[in-house]
Each structure stands twice: as structure tokens, then as C-alpha cells.
Amino acid sequence: MEASLNLWNKTLEILKKDMDEQDFSALFSEVNEIYKVEGNYIYLIVPNALTKFRIEKFYINRLNEILSTLSGELVKFKFVLKDDILDEKENAPAKKNSLYKRPLKAEYTFSNFVTGESNRFAFISAMKVAESPESLYNPLYIFGNVGLGKTHLMMAIGHYILDNKIDTNVVYTSAQEFTEDYFLAISTKKGKDNIEDFYRKYREADILLVDDIQFLEGKQSTQEEFFKVFEYLHSMNKQIVITSDRSANELKNMMARLKSRFNWGLSVDIKAPDKALRVKILQRKLAFLIENPKDVPLEVLDLIADIFTKNVRDLEGGLRRYVTYCVSLNLPFTIENVYTALDSLIPQKEEEKHLNVKNFDRVKKEVASYFKISVSDLESTSRKQQVAYSRQMAMYLIKELYGPSLKTIGELFGNRDHATVSHSCDKIANLIKTNPLVKGDFDLLMKKINS
Numbered sequence: 001m002e003a004s005l006n007l008w009n010k011t012l013e014i015l016k017k018d019m020d021e022q023d024f025s026a027l028f029s030e031v032n033e034i035y036k037v038e039g040n041y042i043y044l045i046v047p048n049a050l051t052k053f054r055i056e057k058f059y060i061n062r063l064n065e066i067l068s069t070l071s072g073e074l075v076k077f078k079f080v081l082k083d084d085i086l087d088e089k090e091n092a093p094a095k096k097n098s099l100y101k102r103p104l105k106a107e108y109t110f111s112n113f114v115t116g117e118s119n120r121f122a123f124i125s126a127m128k129v130a131e132s133p134e135s136l137y138n139p140l141y142i143f144g145n146v147g148l149g150k151t152h153l154m155m156a157i158g159h160y161i162l163d164n165k166i167d168t169n170v171v172y173t174s175a176q177e178f179t180e181d182y183f184l185a186i187s188t189k190k191g192k193d194n195i196e197d198f199y200r201k202y203r204e205a206d207i208l209l210v211d212d213i214q215f216l217e218g219k220q221s222t223q224e225e226f227f228k229v230f231e232y233l234h235s236m237n238k239q240i241v242i243t244s245d246r247s248a249n250e251l252k253n254m255m256a257r258l259k260s261r262f263n264w265g266l267s268v269d270i271k272a273p274d275k276a277l278r279v280k281i282l283q284r285k286l287a288f289l290i291e292n293p294k295d296v297p298l299e300v301l302d303l304i305a306d307i308f309t310k311n312v313r314d315l316e317g318g319l320r321r322y323v324t325y326c327v328s329l330n331l332p333f334t335i336e337n338v339y340t341a342l343d344s345l346i347p348q349k350e351e352e353k354h355l356n357v358k359n360f361d362r363v364k365k366e367v368a369s370y371f372k373i374s375v376s377d378l379e380s381t382s383r384k385q386q387v388a389y390s391r392q393m394a395m396y397l398i399k400e401l402y403g404p405s406l407k408t409i410g411e412l413f414g415n416r417d418h419a420t421v422s423h424s425c426d427k428i429a430n431l432i433k434t435n436p437l438v439k440g441d442f443d444l445l446m447k448k449i450n451s
Contacts, residue, residue: 004034004042008077011066015059027054035080040106042067043166046079055079074107074288080166104162104172108155114284116277119149122268126153126241130160133207133239137266139230143244144270147313150243153270154209157241161207171205175215178202179222202229206238213244213262218253227258234261278305278315285316289323296323296333303338307346318342340418343405360398360412366448367394370441379414395421396428397445 016024031051035043046052055063056079064076110130115123122142129140140157142150158170173181185198202208208229216223233240244251247269248262273281282301286293304322308315325341326333339346368375371390378391395409399421406418406425413421431438 004037005032007067007070007075008032008034008042008044010070011063011077014066015062018062027051027059031055031079035085040073040075041078042075043078043080045082045085047082049081052079052081078163084166104155104158104170108152109159110156112284113149113152113156114277114281116273116280118271118273118277122149122153122270125266125268126157127160129239129241130157133161138234138237139240139242139262139265141242141244141248141262141265141267142270143247143267145245145272145310147311148270148272149312150270151211154211154241154243158207158209168206169204170207170209171202172209172211173202174211175213175226178210178226179215179219182222182225199229203232205233208233208238208240210240210242213242214246214251216254216258217251220255223255223258227255227261230258230261234264240265272310273312273315275305278309278312281312281315282319285319286323289320290327297335300333300335300338303335304342307338307342314345318345321345339405343407343418346405356402356404359402360404363397363401363449364394364412366445367397370445370448379412381414392424392428393441393445396425397442397449399425401446401449 012028015028030047031044033045035045037043046055060077060079067075067077110123110127113119113123122144125137125140126142129137142153144150155172158172161168162170181198181201185194210226216226230240242262247267248259251259279298279301282304283293286296286301290296300322301319304318305315308318322338322341323333325331326337331337364375364378367390368378371386371393373387373390377387378394380387382388391413395413398404398409398412399406406421410416410418410421428438428442432442433439
């Protein structure tokens with residue numbers, strides 16, 4: 001708490017330089033107490049609703065910018081009313097801690113969600129639910145393939161509601177965790193007390209967020225318990241949000257009455273992002289990974305967006321790996337380093353693999369025939385000058401003609417590492433520029449292969 005309070009005071013010192021002294025004092029003089037530090041948020045107590053409104057309307061972005069600079073981390077300020085905290089403490093029921101608390105991920109907010117044609121309707125629907133829970137959209141059922149942002153939108157709803165009413169009881173769980181909770185409740189010695197804890201946890205929710213509902217498929221008894229929770233909350237006009245990897249009608253071994261209830265409110269799907277959205281996502285992610293995002297050329301982001309087309313999680317993971325690789329090894333942010341850093345992650349269709357293998361074999365046969373050695377010599381560990389030169393030429397030809405990763409080329413020649421392949425290709429490229437004989441070999445081989 002003390003460290004967080006110091007950050008707040010240092011932030012105010014910087015902000016004060018940009019404000020009229022009288023306005024600053026009137027607005028911030030009584031904001032000097034931290035309520036709690038949770039996730040990536042520092043919650044500060046404000047004396048009244050007008051102060052809270054003015055800070056959030058005019059100063060919150062600048063405050064968080066200063067905080068980010070001072071802390072060097074993704075941390076933000078949030079503001080809560082003193083009266084809300086007092087009400088929360090007075091009305092908070094004594095709850096048993098038989099179930100683990102499952103916090104929302106701090107970065108999963110609406111402001112961090114990048115929208116495009118594939119997810120805009122889902123985003124707008126989630127915003128409407130967050131702004132007016134217990135609306136006609138109950139339940140909100142979000143479905144789509146893995147890694148497209150369903151959990152992000154669900155948790156963003158929870159964050160938005162808590163930002164505006166901190167005493168709301170938002171309960172987040174996955175269908176798997178719900179199943180585990182129910183199993184533990186009925187299988188331990190405490191019996192009735194545990195099952196009561198289970199019901200109390202879920203039935204006291206003002207907002208229930210349930211991830212990956214498809215996990216309940218085939219679990220009849222757990223479905224029955226979830227049905228009871230759903231019916232109770234819905235009858236009490238409590239908001240329910242559900243995610244799944246498919247539409248409710250496509251769920252297998254799921255009670256018909258549950259599937260019917262999933263369709264009561266609004267079902268929205270998230271599709272795979274198009275190229276423009278993938279690049280936007282990468283640009284947003286890059287701002288959190290390095291100090292100056294402009295250091296990474298747009299053509300690099302275009303290439304990464306072309307590699308990962310189906311899954312946002314894989315897309316962001318690919319960018320993170322590329323940036324980490326370049327920064328750790330002090331390498332430039334180039335297209336060549338994309339292939340090196342992401343070599344093992346780059347997907348390749350089976351028919352493309354088959355076609356490439358045939359092409360690679362042809363190059364090796366043509367080179368071996370031209371230099372009057374065998375293909376096995378090219379693949380061997382021999383360091384004889386004639387064999388080594390032939391092998392380097394074959395590597396360079398494959399790289400120029402088909403552009404596979406250095407690791408793939410190395411595997412074609414006795415599992416040589418990518419550093420060896422890189423050195424070989426660079427050597428031939430330089431010799432072609434300076435040695436007419438090497439250029440002659442290269443030109444003749446290219447003509448033979450292309451014919």
C-alpha cells in the first residue's frame with residue numbers, strides 16, 4: 001500500500017505542473033487514501049461523485065500515462081466513492097472461503113479489445129450488456145473458435161460493471177471449474193455444509209460469467225446443477241454471460257432444456273480476424289512489448305499477420321516470440337529474423353510440404369550431378385572442399401528458389417543448425433558478386449532446375 005501511495009503522490013506532483021494550483025487543490029486535496037491494490041489496479045478513495053466524475057472525465061488518461069512512465073509496468077488508477085466502500089463493508093455477508101476466488105485478468109478490458117468486421121457485433125453486444133446488465137440480452141452467449149477473444153469480451157463485461165459499481169458480485173468461472181467445484185462439494189466429509197457453500201457462491205452472483213460451456217457435454221449431473229443455478233439467477237433477473245467454441249444448437253450430449261435457455265437471450269459469434277484486423281492487433285500488442293513500436297517495420301507485421309490467420313492468441317504469441325528473440329540477441333527487427341524466430345511455429349499445409357520435398361530433392365540431384373558427387377555426399381558430414389562447396393550451393397539455391405526456413409534447409413543436409421545454413425548461404429551470395437566462376441555455376445544450375 002505504501003509503495004502505491006508513493007506512486008500516487010509522485011503522479012500528482014507531475015500532474016500539478018500542468019494545472020492551475022487552485023483547481024488542482026480543489027480536486028485532489030482529499031484524494032489521499034488507497035482502498036486496495038488488486039490485479040494491475042490501484043484503487044483510490046474519492047470523497048464524492050462530482051470529484052470522481054471530473055477526475056475520470058478529464059484527468060484519468062493523463063494520470064495513467066504518468067503512472068505507466070513512473071512504474072514501468074501496466075498499472076492503472078481507479079477511483080471508488082467513499083460511501084460505496086462503507087455500504088459494501090456494512091452489507092457484506094460473512095462468506096466461507098470454501099471456493100477459490102477467480103479474479104478477472106487485468107488486461108482484458110474493452111479499451112484493450114481491437115475491433116474489426118469479424119468481432120464488431122460481439123463487441124457492441126458485450127458493451128450493451130455491461131452498460132445495462134439484466135437487459136433483454138440474458139443470457140449473452142458468445143461463441144467462436146479458440147483464441148478469438150471470447151474470454152476477453154466476457155471479462156471486459158465484468159471489469160466495466162465493477163468499475164461503475166464496485167460492490168457488484170461478479171463471479172467468473174469456467175465450466176470445468178464449475179464441475180470441479182460441484183464434485184468437491186459432494187465428495188468431501190462436510191457434506192451438506194459444502195453443498196451449501198457451492199450454492200451460495202453461485203446463487204449470490206449478480207453477474208455470472210461462465211467460460212467454455214462445452215466442457216459440460218456428457219456430464220449429466222453437473223448439467224442438472226448448472227440448470228438449477230441458471231434458473232435461479234435468471235428468475236432473479238441476474239445477468240449471465242456464457243462462452244463456447246460452438247453455437248448452443250451444435251453442443252452434443254447437452255440437456256435440451258439447457259440448450260434452449262442458452263438461446264433465450266442473444267447469441268453472437270466471433271469469426272477469424274481478417275488481415276487488416278490482424279495487423280491492428282499486432283500494432284496494439286507491440287505498444288506493450290517495446291518502448292518504440294515504430295522500430296518494427298510494417299512489412300514485418302504484415303508477414304506475421306500472414307503466418308497466423310486463424311487464432312488471435314497464436315498471432316500475439318508469434319509477435320511476442322519474435323520481439324523477445326530480437327531483443328534478447330540484440331538483432332534488428334527484420335523480415336529474415338521473423339523466419340528464424342518463428343521457424344517452429346510457422347504452419348505448413350501437408351500438400352505444400354509434399355510439393356516442397358519433391359522440389360528440394362530435385363535441387364539436390366541437379367547439384368550432385370553437376371558437381372559429379374552423390375546426394376549422400378551432400379547430406380554427409382564430409383568437409384572436403386568440393387563437397388562443402390556443392391552443399392553450400394545447394395543450400396543457397398533452395399533458399400533462393402523456395403524460401404523455406406533455415407531450420408528446414410538444415411534438416412535436408414544432415415540436420416545442420418540454422419547458423420551453419422545462414423553462413424553457407426551468405427558465403428555463396430557474396431561469392432556470386434565477386435567470383436565469376438561461382439556466378440557461372442549458380443546461373444547454370446538455376447537454368448537446369450528451372451527447365
